[in-house]
Amino acid sequence: MNQELTENDERVDDAKVRERSGARGGERLWTPLFALIVAMTLCTFMVGQGLNSGTSVYLAHAGEGAAFAGVLAAVFSIAAAVTRIVCGPLIDKRGRYQAMCVGMMLLAVGTVAPALVNNPVMFVACRVVQGIGFSAATTASATAAADVLPLSRLGEGIGYYGLGQALAMSIGPALALFLVSTDPAENLYFGLTAICVTGLVFTLFCRYEHNPARLPATSAYRRKWEARRAAEVAGMTGELEAAQTADNPAPGQKPAARSAGDEPSLSGWRSVLEPRALPGALPMLVLSPAFGFGIFFVGLYGTSLGISNPGLFYTLSAVSMIVVRLNSKSFMDRVAPIKVFAASTVCGVGAFALLLFAGAGGSGSGDMPFYLGGILYGVCLGISSPLNQSVAVKNTPPARWGATNALFLLATDLGIGMSSLVWGLVNDSFGFGATILCVITCILAAFLVSCITYPRER
Incomplete structure (x- = not known):
């Protein structure tokens, strides 16, 4: 009986998804929330691209050689890579909003600090902080973009999400070279910090995790949230029976289906990176x-x-x-x-x-x-x-x-x-x-x- 109810529920859920999707493009893609995420991404990558292209020029003005600039680039890349490994599962467990906010704040601190304390050790430390902040913010924003998109237009939406990166690739380096050529050259860091703070302001409005009902009807995050709500309601009346059926199915009976979005706990490297x-x-x-x-x-x-x-x-x-x-x-x-x-x-x-x-x-x-x-x-x-x-x-x-x-x-x-x-x-x-x-x-x-x-x- 429980198996029949589960199968019927799955058919109803699939029908609802098809009904919500409707004709192609029936759901809005450019919602205010998605636009905020794209704008935040633009600011983040403008800062990242600006730091990569402007730091070497700033160091040249300060009398440092190209070798030191290469070391700083390597430090940034290593910090970003390590952060991505750690940040992925944290985003899945603790949410996207916290990671975006913390990442943007770290990026802002790491960007403004070289203009205030100017020495080689500080530059190395700042590049580490910049790499951590940039990696956390961009990993979380990429996940948030996928969360808020209609399922039927996911690939199209991810392409639009990349607009922030595309614009930053053109605007960021040009702006950085302009700022570093002004007097004083520290304007490079002050200007990029202002952009970073702007991105943080955009991030503060991306609180969809507290109200998934704002999202498109077929977005994966909203569907997962609705499935969990339905499971909670069902659990009030038959939680024990359902658990016993799932863990110890009768002979010839299939285990009960998991709720949408549920995943078995992973251990080892699979808990950090998704194969x-x-x-x-x-x-x-x-x-x-x-x-x-x-x-x-x-x-x-x-x-x-x-x-x-x-x-x-x-x-x-x-x-x-x-x-x-x-x-x-x-x-x-x-x-x-x-x-x-x-x-x-x-x-x-x-x-x-x-x-x-x-x-x-x-x-x-x-x-x-x-x-x-x-x-x-x-x-x-x-x-x-x-x-x-x-x-x-x-x-x-x-x-x-x-x-x-x-x-x-x-x-x-x-x-x-x-x-x-x-x-x-x-x-x-x-x-x-x-x-x-x-x-x-x-x-x-x-x-x-x-x-x-x-x-x-x-």
């Missing part, structure tokens, strides 16, 4: 070195070629990234992920092939292919990053989305961080041409990995 996120995280780990080259070396490569404005590469890539994400509704959640990733791979290979071609001509003749490469690079990044994150999220239960996003972002950080050292060594030994060929190999290898790891269903 079911690997189908999206592994392709991103292999692909990230290509983006690492774009972040750290394309500007230097353009300068060595005599490109008139190497920074335009980043502006064009950011614009194309924004355009492709604004139009992601046409393919995200509608087209099989492997087909979308195949298109992204073609754009990525084309981008770096154009960069290679730009270096084949004489001085000043490679401007056009260099800039066109930036456009295709932005399309590749604009598609592949949210796509792989969507695959990772959809392949895991909502109760583990904190650990899922932690693993995905950790894979991205490791791919970019490790490649920055490797590409530097290859550049010094064999030149940019050989490095770009290695980058193209990484892009093709990422597509091969996706063919192996992606779920077979749409």
Whole structure:
């Protein structure tokens, strides 16, 4: 009897979800809450990108060498990576709001401190605090974005969520270089701190965990909350009987189904990182070195070629990234992920092939292919990053989305961080041409990995 009731309840729940979803796009995607999360993400990544690009210039003004700037970059990356490992399960257990607030506060403190106490030891300590705060805030905000999106538009929404990162990639470094060129140069840290405080203000309004009824009807967080409420009500009348049936089913009877969102307790490394996120995280780990080259070396490569404005590469890539994400509704959640990733791979290979071609001509003749490469690079990044994150999220239960996003972002950080050292060594030994060929190999290898790891269903 209990089994029949459980099956009937599951059919009713599925019917309700289908009814709530209705026609495609029936639920609003750009709710005020989702817009706040995107705005907070924009502020966070502007600070992170600004610190990465402005710190080395600030140190150069202070008479420090490039080696010290490299040490600080490594310290930031290590602190961020360790925090992602620890932060994922904490977000799942204690909630997204606390992690976002604490992360933004730590980022603000770590950003303003170098302007107040200026010595090498303080810089190292501040980069650690910055890495912890940045990692906690971005891991929690990525999970929060998945929480508040309608289930039928999850992939599309994650693409829009990445708009904050895309805009920050263009605005953050340019703003940082402007601030550090003013008098005094400490304006870099004061200005970025102001942006961080603005992001903290946005975060204070993201308290959906206290009122999940504000969320779209098919959002995973609201569905989990409603299932728990229903389970609590049912538990008042038959908790003991249900527990006995679940733990000791009668012969031939299936165990009672778990409530939506319930997950068995995990131990060891599975409690920290979510292995079911690997189908999206592994392709991103292999692909990230290509983006690492774009972040750290394309500007230097353009300068060595005599490109008139190497920074335009980043502006064009950011614009194309924004355009492709604004139009992601046409393919995200509608087209099989492997087909979308195949298109992204073609754009990525084309981008770096154009960069290679730009270096084949004489001085000043490679401007056009260099800039066109930036456009295709932005399309590749604009598609592949949210796509792989969507695959990772959809392949895991909502109760583990904190650990899922932690693993995905950790894979991205490791791919970019490790490649920055490797590409530097290859550049010094064999030149940019050989490095770009290695980058193209990484892009093709990422597509091969996706063919192996992606779920077979749409």
